[in-house]
Amino acid sequence: MEQRVPDTFKWPDGFRAAAVISVDVDAESGILTDHPQTAAHLNVVAHQAYDALAGVPRLLRILERQALPGTFFVPGFTADRWPDLIRTIRDVGHEIGHHGYQHEPVHGVDEATERDYLVRGLDALERVAGVRPTGYRAPKFKLNFRSPRLLVEHGFRYDSSLMDSDVPYRLATGVEPDSPTLIEMPVQWALDDWSQFAFMPGILPGTTIESPSKALDLWMLELEASVAEGACFMLTLHPYLSGRPSRAHAIEQLIERMKSIDGLWIATAGDVAEHAAALDLPARWHRPLPGADN
Amino acid sequence: MEQRVPDTFKWPDGFRAAAVISVDVDAESGILTDHPQTAAHLNVVAHQAYDALAGVPRLLRILERQALPGTFFVPGFTADRWPDLIRTIRDVGHEIGHHGYQHEPVHGVDEATERDYLVRGLDALERVAGVRPTGYRAPKFKLNFRSPRLLVEHGFRYDSSLMDSDVPYRLATGVEPDSPTLIEMPVQWALDDWSQFAFMPGILPGTTIESPSKALDLWMLELEASVAEGACFMLTLHPYLSGRPSRAHAIEQLIERMKSIDGLWIATAGDVAEHAAALDLPARWHRPLPGADN
Amino acid sequence: MEQRVPDTFKWPDGFRAAAVISVDVDAESGILTDHPQTAAHLNVVAHQAYDALAGVPRLLRILERQALPGTFFVPGFTADRWPDLIRTIRDVGHEIGHHGYQHEPVHGVDEATERDYLVRGLDALERVAGVRPTGYRAPKFKLNFRSPRLLVEHGFRYDSSLMDSDVPYRLATGVEPDSPTLIEMPVQWALDDWSQFAFMPGILPGTTIESPSKALDLWMLELEASVAEGACFMLTLHPYLSGRPSRAHAIEQLIERMKSIDGLWIATAGDVAEHAAALDLPARWHRPLPGADN
């Protein structure tokens, strides 16, 4: 049966749209998983360590100045390597979400392995910061068809990895009407700073580093349009990219614009997800395609 | 014998140029054909489903607000997966064209296979929406030398896949003067939103996502110049890209500019093709190159 | 012995810099050499045929309107396939240069093969248009260390393929003081429209199509700076790219700016090369590097 186009999303009283500032604290985790040989490459390790040594601290200062909460998705590996950093994020009141253990993409792995990533990530956040996250962001935004079910089974209340909607929705874990559900907090590539700033010759394919003014133009336009459309503007930042001085300044300009917009709810992913969970939303089930078996 | 440079194209009385808003509703079809393993990747499937779940609906709202008809090229697979969507496109009066069954590129396949794609696509559009399209857009704009002949044999009156002209022309299916012909409605890469917005690490090669303001600048300049040159401005949109809020707003600005231009005929590809078919146009035959055998 | 940094180049009386509008009429030749399978791909062949069917005619109209001569580097294959086009270029008074037979890169081929490309290209231009070019532009700007000697042996007076200078210079064909020489008319990637507009998924690596306004900004800045530095501004256009309406309009704006600059000599590559040949220029010999054997 065909899925219905969603009706207008109902925001809390007084609000007509929402914005979430999410930060993926990948640090060394992802590059080590994708390119294990870089473990021996001091320059690559240092490049990623900018997350912890300069990028997150600068973004935290911005959020403090602007008096806004952020949502930090933290791989377990990052928590283990930079425990004080994660505890600081927690202590100043930001939300901490799950982002895999070593930023492992789950495509092509079996269910037991995928579960193991979840458990190891949960254990690390618990061990390091005593945090039990309610939200999950898939490394590289990659999910299997089975993944929503696994997330529910491990106690997650929302996922933030899919790009099929402009607003939060209820994500079904199976075709049966009584299948468990969780809330999906959608993302999009154009609001991920990685598409604008990532650059690493020989590791990433050929790209050009954009000016912060270009990224700001892109994000401002999407912010304005998201408000007009009643959407949820989900910004995704990587501190080793957007923590650089001029990019961080652009982020702060974007945040100042957010605050100036009447009726825009700036909140954590978790708070927005809880709002969505309280609505009477129909569940969307993504029908597998021929050839899918997970 | 060498082909002649075409004379000035004769537009209907009162018009000096034309613009067509074409929309390729690929949804999951193309990525599943190019990368079958993504059938198991929920995030990729959801990314493409944005077409049906948000992008097409938003573009339909724009066309309704602007009171303009569009031409939607729909793969049969999309029609089968999202039948209500296709029926809605039909019901509000837009043109529906053929776009392969599962968005299969025809390079390197034999004639029987290429025919099969045509038939399966026709069957799906007939079965789902009762539509018999007169226009064809090749998946990825890819055609073989034999393709125009096959299109004529299957009843198509126009194709919209080639980049050798700024205006419609009569396309010969063979070198003989009495070879059947059809109308070609030319496209170009720079007017395809895919060149500006497509982004999928690990699946697409390294690109950078452009701002809607850059794409709008590019398209506005080509629109103005196309009018000055008496050309046919053929915009090609993918709703999972251009259906995003700020991009859709840019598209609407572009359309508003179109409407403000005196003497610009904004029409469906089918209507422009019918106009061209009624002109006394010489037929262009593309001479095969050494090594071509299809 | 180390080469000297060149002194200021002496332009003709009244001039302080020069600009050349060069056009590489590759049409189908290059893509057929690089990707022989595309001979069977009607869309690729048509994409390249835009050169002959729309791009060159539009650029010729601009040059006529602006009353300026251009230098057209024409592969023999293009001359054979589009003879009337080449004769038109000749008849309206533009310079025609050599650009290989089928746009063959000469890296890795033996001397006999490289000679054969030269001879076949010369034969085609003679046969089709009765033209004996004095200038050569290497396909893809690729030269071997032996190439300048071969060019001299085949009667060429200048080459336009190297990127080691901002001004024309005398290029030695060997280390001996009495080695024959020819004039080098340098090019640069940033003034080649290919770097801004080339786009062909699956054939070219991932790029983004730039707006004509960006290319114009880039070229205007280099034009102004070239004049200030007394350089030779060598624009390289591909009509299947820059012959598109809005890009051609940008080119015309650039040309109008050229004409407004006091002391800028706008000439063919051949005329500038003849001027350089009449100066008492020292010959530059590029010392081979370890590992070079051609």
Place this chain on the structure above:
Amino acid sequence: MEQRVPDTFKWPDGFRAAAVISVDVDAESGILTDHPQTAAHLNVVAHQAYDALAGVPRLLRILERQALPGTFFVPGFTADRWPDLIRTIRDVGHEIGHHGYQHEPVHGVDEATERDYLVRGLDALERVAGVRPTGYRAPKFKLNFRSPRLLVEHGFRYDSSLMDSDVPYRLATGVEPDSPTLIEMPVQWALDDWSQFAFMPGILPGTTIESPSKALDLWMLELEASVAEGACFMLTLHPYLSGRPSRAHAIEQLIERMKSIDGLWIATAGDVAEHAAALDLPARWHRPLPGADN
């Protein structure tokens, strides 16, 4: 033990930030190492020789006009091939640093080989210009975990290759508190002109050449933000890229802006490193990751 986020860096009295103009004079060295076959390709060799024949001379003229010192990192191979050029850089008072012998990336090589690159580079700079550099910039910014120790053993006082900080810091060569240290002068990709201008089809992956105005916008924004954050703005130029007329003009505009900023210390990398060395800075040790063994 987790590394601390660095406190505010203490600049000399009267200064609140610093800027360094560094120039990597790769010339033919790097491309010959990465793509040995290009030794036979005259156009590639000439493209790189622009460094010596036009780019460095133009940048030297700018620095002279602006009365500012630069830091030139010179591969030994460049010194051997262009000795007069290197002696000129030395004679007019700029700093000369080490940049490998033939621009060899050190990833994956054993310690003896890495030492050999250092020694050969030192020998060439001594032999050609009588210079014993105190600073090192790794070819491609690539370092192994062992590299800082080797640099100390060969008498270097600072390295300029890592991207983990916005300000200079003391880099430990081992985990023991009494391990020798050197100063790190951090770089970043966005301030490397290579990310904006590098272009060589078939050798580099697909990129687009940016306008100097875009690069200038990017660098101006980072300059302003670096000053606001008390950072060290480390510009990295390649003369075969930024020595082109309009790019060099943009560089000069950037330098003029630097000079207009109150409290910005414009100095060589060596001078800034000596300042940092005199501060009581804690040493940062980069903990190896699992899998690293060098």
